[in-house]
Amino acid sequence: MSASATILAQHLLNGVLIGCAYALIAMGLTMIFGVMNIANFAHGEFYMLGGFLAFYLVSLMGLGYFLALPAAVALVVALAIVLQHGIFRRLRDAPMMTTTLVTIGLSLFLEHVALLMWGPQPQSIPTPFPTTPLSFLGIYTTPLYLFCMAVTAALIVAGHLVIRKTKMGKAMRATFQNKEASALVGIRIDRVYMYAFAFGAALAAAAGAVLGGFIPVEPTTGGVVTLKAFVVVILGGMGSFVGAIVGGLVLGIAEALGAGYMPTGWKDAIGFFAVVLVLLFRPEGLFRRA
Amino acid sequence: MPETGRRLAAAAAVLVLAAVPLAVRDEYYLHLCIVAGVFVIAVLGLDLIVGYVGQLSLAHAAFFALGAYTSGLLFVRAKWSMWLGLPAAAIATGLIAFVLGSVILRTRGHRFIIITVVFAELMKLVATNWIDMTRGFMGLPGLQIPALYVPGIGAIDLAAKGRFYYVVLAAAIVAFVVCRSIVRSSIGRKFILIRENEPLAESLGISAFRYAMIAFVVGAALAGAAGSLYAHYVGFVSPDLFNFSYVTIMLIMVILGGKGTLVGPALGAVIFTFLPELLREASHWRMIIFATILIVATLFMPRGIVFPLVEHLLPARWRTRDAGAA
Amino acid sequence: MQALKLFAAAALLALAPLAVAQETVRIGVVQPTTGPVAYDGNIYVNTVKMIVDDMNAKGGVLGKKIELLVEDGACNPAQSVNAAEKLVTRDKVVALLGAFCSTSTAAMMEVAKKHKVPHITGISTAAQLTEQGNPYFFRAVATTPMLGNAFGGVLPAAVKAKRFAFLVLNDDWGRSMAASYPKSIENAGGQIVATEFFQQSDLQFLSQITKVKAANPDAIVLAANTQQAAALSKQIRDLGVTVPLIGEGSWTSDSYLKLAGPASDGVYGLVEYVYTIKNPINDTFVKEFQAKLKENPTKFAGAAHNAIHIMVDAIKRAGAADPEKIRVALEKTDYNGLVGNIKFDDKHQAYGQTVYLAHVKGGVPEVVATAKIAKP
Numbered sequence: 001m002s003a004s005a006t007i008l009a010q011h012l013l014n015g016v017l018i019g020c021a022y023a024l025i026a027m028g029l030t031m032i033f034g035v036m037n038i039a040n041f042a043h044g045e046f047y048m049l050g051g052f053l054a055f056y057l058v059s060l061m062g063l064g065y066f067l068a069l070p071a072a073v074a075l076v077v078a079l080a081i082v083l084q085h086g087i088f089r090r091l092r093d094a095p096m097m098t099t100t101l102v103t104i105g106l107s108l109f110l111e112h113v114a115l116l117m118w119g120p121q122p123q124s125i126p127t128p129f130p131t132t133p134l135s136f137l138g139i140y141t142t143p144l145y146l147f148c149m150a151v152t153a154a155l156i157v158a159g160h161l162v163i164r165k166t167k168m169g170k171a172m173r174a175t176f177q178n179k180e181a182s183a184l185v186g187i188r189i190d191r192v193y194m195y196a197f198a199f200g201a202a203l204a205a206a207a208g209a210v211l212g213g214f215i216p217v218e219p220t221t222g223g224v225v226t227l228k229a230f231v232v233v234i235l236g237g238m239g240s241f242v243g244a245i246v247g248g249l250v251l252g253i254a255e256a257l258g259a260g261y262m263p264t265g266w267k268d269a270i271g272f273f274a275v276v277l278v279l280l281f282r283p284e285g286l287f288r289r290a
Numbered sequence: 291m292p293e294t295g296r297r298l299a300a301a302a303a304v305l306v307l308a309a310v311p312l313a314v315r316d317e318y319y320l321h322l323c324i325v326a327g328v329f330v331i332a333v334l335g336l337d338l339i340v341g342y343v344g345q346l347s348l349a350h351a352a353f354f355a356l357g358a359y360t361s362g363l364l365f366v367r368a369k370w371s372m373w374l375g376l377p378a379a380a381i382a383t384g385l386i387a388f389v390l391g392s393v394i395l396r397t398r399g400h401r402f403i404i405i406t407v408v409f410a411e412l413m414k415l416v417a418t419n420w421i422d423m424t425r426g427f428m429g430l431p432g433l434q435i436p437a438l439y440v441p442g443i444g445a446i447d448l449a450a451k452g453r454f455y456y457v458v459l460a461a462a463i464v465a466f467v468v469c470r471s472i473v474r475s476s477i478g479r480k481f482i483l484i485r486e487n488e489p490l491a492e493s494l495g496i497s498a499f500r501y502a503m504i505a506f507v508v509g510a511a512l513a514g515a516a517g518s519l520y521a522h523y524v525g526f527v528s529p530d531l532f533n534f535s536y537v538t539i540m541l542i543m544v545i546l547g548g549k550g551t552l553v554g555p556a557l558g559a560v561i562f563t564f565l566p567e568l569l570r571e572a573s574h575w576r577m578i579i580f581a582t583i584l585i586v587a588t589l590f591m592p593r594g595i596v597f598p599l600v601e602h603l604l605p606a607r608w609r610t611r612d613a614g615a616a
Numbered sequence: 617m618q619a620l621k622l623f624a625a626a627a628l629l630a631l632a633p634l635a636v637a638q639e640t641v642r643i644g645v646v647q648p649t650t651g652p653v654a655y656d657g658n659i660y661v662n663t664v665k666m667i668v669d670d671m672n673a674k675g676g677v678l679g680k681k682i683e684l685l686v687e688d689g690a691c692n693p694a695q696s697v698n699a700a701e702k703l704v705t706r707d708k709v710v711a712l713l714g715a716f717c718s719t720s721t722a723a724m725m726e727v728a729k730k731h732k733v734p735h736i737t738g739i740s741t742a743a744q745l746t747e748q749g750n751p752y753f754f755r756a757v758a759t760t761p762m763l764g765n766a767f768g769g770v771l772p773a774a775v776k777a778k779r780f781a782f783l784v785l786n787d788d789w790g791r792s793m794a795a796s797y798p799k800s801i802e803n804a805g806g807q808i809v810a811t812e813f814f815q816q817s818d819l820q821f822l823s824q825i826t827k828v829k830a831a832n833p834d835a836i837v838l839a840a841n842t843q844q845a846a847a848l849s850k851q852i853r854d855l856g857v858t859v860p861l862i863g864e865g866s867w868t869s870d871s872y873l874k875l876a877g878p879a880s881d882g883v884y885g886l887v888e889y890v891y892t893i894k895n896p897i898n899d900t901f902v903k904e905f906q907a908k909l910k911e912n913p914t915k916f917a918g919a920a921h922n923a924i925h926i927m928v929d930a931i932k933r934a935g936a937a938d939p940e941k942i943r944v945a946l947e948k949t950d951y952n953g954l955v956g957n958i959k960f961d962d963k964h965q966a967y968g969q970t971v972y973l974a975h976v977k978g979g980v981p982e983v984v985a986t987a988k989i990a991k992p
Contacts, residue, residue: 007830010855014822039400090589097346100403101545101588108538109581116574120654122843124875131878133856140856214850215819216843216875220652223534224817227411230404238400259823266419267823268815272412279393279405317705321698419786427787428744429693431722524697525726528719567698574650
């Protein structure tokens with residue numbers, strides 16, 4: 001392969017790795033938005049907690065890596081259930097300003113509790129994978145990156161299947177489309193909300209746990225993650241799962257290619273400009289609500 | 291509260307505020323008073339869009355920062371003093387809000403909120419990366435408080451805290467009066483109608499878009515003016531002003547102060563400028579407490595904490611009947 | 617509990633102005649004890665506290681004890697300004713140290729100038745800080761361009777490289793590095809093949825690394841602090857780039873070494889201080905630091921050591937805890953300390969101290985080359 005083709009392929013691979021992560025996080029956000037009609041400003045904090053808890057389980061409690069990841073996610077899910085039961089259940093029919101302010105407050109709360117408990121030190125999750133890079137035709141990756149891509153892809157597929165095939169998934173889609181009618185046919189809205197919130201949080205936490213192997217986490221990481229997730233969700237269409245997946249991948253690849261061939265200072269602007277374009281020409285997002 | 295009672299209370303309040311520098315000699319407290327005053331102006335503007343029209347705009351801190359940058363750039367590059375910089379900042383920010391509003395004010399719901407966040411981030415990116423213009427993270431240093439040229443007396447130096455306080459106080463009073471006249475006029479009533487029942491307003495021929503735009507632009511201009519004051523007082527402008535933490539503190543001031551009133555957010559601005567400083571010792575817990583109060587207040591106290599508390603302390607016949615007027 | 621604390625704090629604040637005559641020499645410190653760089657900020661503060669305790673045990677300065685007042689600037693200009701205002705107007709400090717990040721220090725400088733209190737930084741390297749003509753501000757650390765002039769010429773030989781790439785933070789620090797090092801590198805026979813930037817909020821750098829890799833460098837020069845430095849080291853190795861990394865920032869601190877793990881091996885750090893320096897003052901310092909603070913001193917600890925010692929030395933020579941006299945004494949500084957001799961030029965920029973190229977081997981940063989900072 002020619003040198004420039006190799007570089008292009010490398011950029012693409014980088015983009016897919018990051019894009020899968022974006023897609024996973026955005027899927028969770030769009031699920032919470034679609035089912036519960038809540039813009040979860042604390043979503044990035046679920047990512048952060050997934051990362052931190054995985055780190056602590058692996059390095060301080062000695063739990064094996066492959067056990068620690070799902071355990072960390074389970075802990076975040078537990079937290080999400082508590083939050084749903086304690087706070088969001090009361091906000092079922094609340095106006096949007098109320099729910100948004102609550103999630104902003106929650107984001108602040110979680111970030112500072114994390115700071116208080118763990119301090120501002122960034123942490124990286126020790127992984128059992130060998131660190132020597134693998135190369136193929138001049139394109140480089142590592143076992144950890146491959147693992148990340150595999151896990152995020154698997155979770156994306158799993159999420160898609162849950163929505164499409166399971167009873168709860170169907171209940172979620174029904175609630176999505178028409179809350180009153182769903183309640184009338186006997187769907188227990190509170191349970192649907194709980195599943196949606198827990199599942200959304202789980203996806204974000206999984207991303208944090210898995211990526212924490214090569215992207216260090218610290219308590220303030222949540223803000224940046226939330227912002228990226230919102231950008232993807234706007235691009236893809238708020239409430240559209242397919243939109244989140246495609247949007248995440250497209251953004252990841254676009255950023256990698258953009259940074260690869262343009263001055264890198266403006267990499268983040270790509271997402272923002274895309275949002276502006278979408279707003280002007282297709283405000284619903286690239287996909288309608290799925 | 292009966293009208294004459296209100297007028298007396300307002301006059302008394304102004305007198306008390308004007309006497310502050312005479313009673314408070316401590317430079318540090320004066321410093322906090324000045325910062326509080328700046329935030330009063332900014333959050334009054336935020337309250338117009340959040341409290342009266344009922345749209346959660348998270349771009350407000352960006353307008354504050356844009357005002358600071360406008361005034362700072364005009365000072366550093368064109369040697370414009372604050373007397374010119376402040377109105378320029380207000381007008382520039384108002385214009386930017388007008389352009390932004392034309393694009394996004396037709397959007398409702400969560401998309402509107404998120405887009406205001408994206409706008410703020412975009413502005414931060416520009417401030418950080420357009421180094422030729424804004425010097426990026428190096429910021430704009432050396433901003434100064436100008437002197438006041440009074441014919442017959444000459445130049446009065448306003449840099450001393452006791453003196454600059456009066457500048458800020460005057461600006462805050464002007465901002466309050468402007469907001470109050472808007473809120474009490476038919477425009478204000480239309481704001482409230484749009485907030486409470488937008489379909490009804492539309493059916494009556496009241497364009498939600500038009501009135502939201504008015505609140506958005508005026509609010510942004512106030513934030514821009516506040517930003518200019520802040521920039522010249524602190525002496526330094528940098529992209530940190532675009533941080534989300536400014537948004538959250540302004541929201542806390544408005545929501546906990548009592549959105550939809552004017553006195554509420556103004557008191558909120560004062561309290562939440564002083565409180566973090568007094569709680570310096572408890573720096574980690576400080577934000578956790580504020581976040582908890584924000585959540586609890588949003589859930590259970592939609593009228594905020596400060597304003598209802600103040601009302602509670604007033605004799606019954608002075609209380610306002612509706613939360614819409616202040 | 618919070619209410620009690622609040623009441624106590626309020627009571628103390630109310631009583632503070634009553635303390636008329638200064639029985640102690642009050643020095644104010646503004647550092648980020650919360651926020652993204654809190655870890656390093658806390659190291660600085662703890663170092664200063666440790667040194668001041670030692671000084672007080674030996675009688676303090678001018679026969680009085682030194683009272684250290686610390687406020688959190690959080691590397692936020694507005695907060696640093698608030699903190700400095702409080703220290704000067706409320707606590708009546710006669711000298712200021714801080715505020716770590718260049719933008720916060722720049723904001724804080726204005727407060728020092730307004731209230732005419734001498735202000736020293738041991739960390740902030742933005743060049744423009746000493747270009748403002750602020751007579752109260754002193755910088756006790758070399759700027760990036762000065763480091764570049766000192767070391768740029770040494771690098772090609774030290775790391776055995778000809779083709780250099782820059783991968784730096786997109787702020788004044790990183791940009792000034794990318795602007796100032798090339799000249800001396802080129803003079804020594806090197807060549808600049810790529811320059812890429814990343815943002816303070818970036819967590820993955822795969823695109824930039826891929827671009828740099830495409831230019832085929834023999835060495836990469838970086839500007840980054842702990843979290844980004846660790847992520848960069850890992851991700852650079854992940855993408856199959858094996859050339860030496862030369863970094864300004866925190867590339868030799870314990871926290872970086874732990875976070876980066878095996879990816880830190882072989883990294884070169886361009887530092888104003890590293891704990892493996894061999895001189896009597898440092899030997900004592902390191903032993904005490906390890907005993908009391910249970911880790912190795914980082915360059916921020918070294919910076920703190922310099923800043924507080926220079927300030928207290930100036931107070932001694934001033935003969936009085938008077939801000940104006942201290943300022944004049946600071947100008948005449950001729951201090952021999954942790955990293956050699958330090959004097960200030962007429963812009964109050966320090967020069968004459970030694971700077972170090974450290975090479976990480978097996979988790980220990982050994983000094984492999986030194987240079988002296990020339991008078992600018």
